[in-house]
Amino acid sequence: MANPEHEEILDFHDKVSVVLYRAGISVFALFLLAYAVVLIAKAGLFVVPDGIRLTILSGLVLGVVFSAANIHVYSKTVRFFIAFPGWIGMFLMITDPLHTRLWLSLGCLFITFSGIALKESFCFQVTGLKFVPFFLAAGAGLMLFELLWQSGVLLLAAGVVLLYLSKEKWQMPLHYDIGDKSRYQV
Incomplete structure (x- = not known):
């Protein structure tokens, strides 16, 4: 996990991995947010073309692939447990x-x-982040029971918080994401 007080010298790979991680969040x-709109639309509130859904799922x-492949956490066990469900979700979707x-499939992506x-x-004080796991888990659970607009509202809330996180992350120096490279388990 990052330590903002420690300023590591970043090589090209470090910079690319941070940019990909942040791009994945974005x-x-x-x-x-787009999928939340699709779920609300499927509840009959308005019409969204069906072909858009596949693009949104992709x-x-x-986003999960970019972030899971480039997550910066010191413990490789924690890194594994955060990233692996995303790979399972991708496999299930394919x-x-x-x-x-x-x-x-989405539930696994949401775990990541x-x-x-x-x-x-x-690492960082970003408003609402601790609620995102609840919004995502409840959203996936509601999809199971085909409560689409309710799921859409929760996923919309999660999307707004994650979009705010993305905005905040892009304003931070890249070294904030890396922390102390000597502490990483390889």
Whole structure:
């Protein structure tokens, strides 16, 4: 996890990994907001073309891939438990082209971003981050029971908080995300 007081000298790989991690948060937040709108629309409140849904789901996966592959946490065990559910979610989504268990695929992606939100809430004081795991878990659970507009509202809230996190992250120096490289377990 990052230590903002420690200013590490970053090489090219460090800079790229931080940029990809932050880009993943941004992409995930934007596509989560879009998916929330799709869920609210599917509840019959307004119409969204069906073809957009696949693009949005792909964007959610892309955001998770960028962030999970480049997360900066000292403990490799914690890193594994944050990133691995995202890879499972991606696998489930790819192997289920009809999206019969979409709530499960998204639930795994949401576990990864819940871990990222909690990690960021320990490092930086960003309003609302500790609520993101609840919003994402409840949103996935409500999808299981086809309570779409309720799920959409919770995912909308999570998306707003993550978009705010993204904005704050892009304003921070890159070394804040890395911390002390000598403390990482490889």
